[in-house]
Amino acid sequence: MSISKEQFSLSVALVVKSAFDDGILEDFIKETGLEPVIDWSPTTVIMRAISNGIRPDGVIITDDALADLLEDELVDTASVTPLVVSKVGVGVLRGSPLPDISTVEAFKKALLSARSVAYSMGGQSGLYFAPLLERLGIADQINARATRIPSGFSAEKLCSGEADLAVQQISELLAVEGTQIVGPFPEEVQKVTTFSGAALTGSVHQDQVRAFLSFLRRKAAADSFMKFGLDLQ
Known part of the structure; x- marks a missing residue:
């Protein structure tokens, strides 16, 4: 994948796709000029890809999976951002x-x-x-x-x-x-699952990932999440 200086790569669980398509991505790009290039996959597929050496700039996955990446020191602890339930x-x-x-x-x-x-x-x-x-x-x-x-x-x-x-x-x-x-x-x-985001260690686009994760905590993003059956953590 070729990433321009305005782009950064994310591997993102499908759970948030509807909300992202509802305007979250468009609003972020319009405001910042930065563009997330997203690979949409289940968390299990994302984890398998990372174990096989794939390194996106950031991830949005289940908290359990993110804990495994933290233990392996593959994500930047300071960038971890709780997102949705x-x-x-x-x-x-x-x-x-x-x-x-x-x-x-x-x-x-x-x-x-x-x-x-x-x-x-x-x-x-x-x-x-x-x-x-x-x-x-x-x-x-x-x-x-x-x-x-x-x-x-x-x-x-x-x-x-x-x-x-x-x-x-x-x-x-x-x-x-x-x-x-x-x-x-x-x-x-019922099964309640929590999802969070983080930047991967070694990424040269950690600041962009952090900016996007921070954007996802705003009220406008929260409203889109709620529209599609998700609550903020």
């Missing part, structure tokens, strides 16, 4: 009936009644959802007709007709036009 939810194609998922039993019934449930195996939601199905005792029934994707947006499978329920971080479900949120998982089985 995300919940996992269920989506349907807009206009479809909304199943009841208000209790664990209703949630199980909705999943079992679906023709196919789409979920991503590589993202944080899928890494949580697959074992959750085992805990709920319905893994075999759901996976026999599930639409599983390695990464990306599970709600795209609603639009293609391959699934009638999609499971993912709520902000990622909303990234796909035409998706209607049924709601978050019931609290008893």
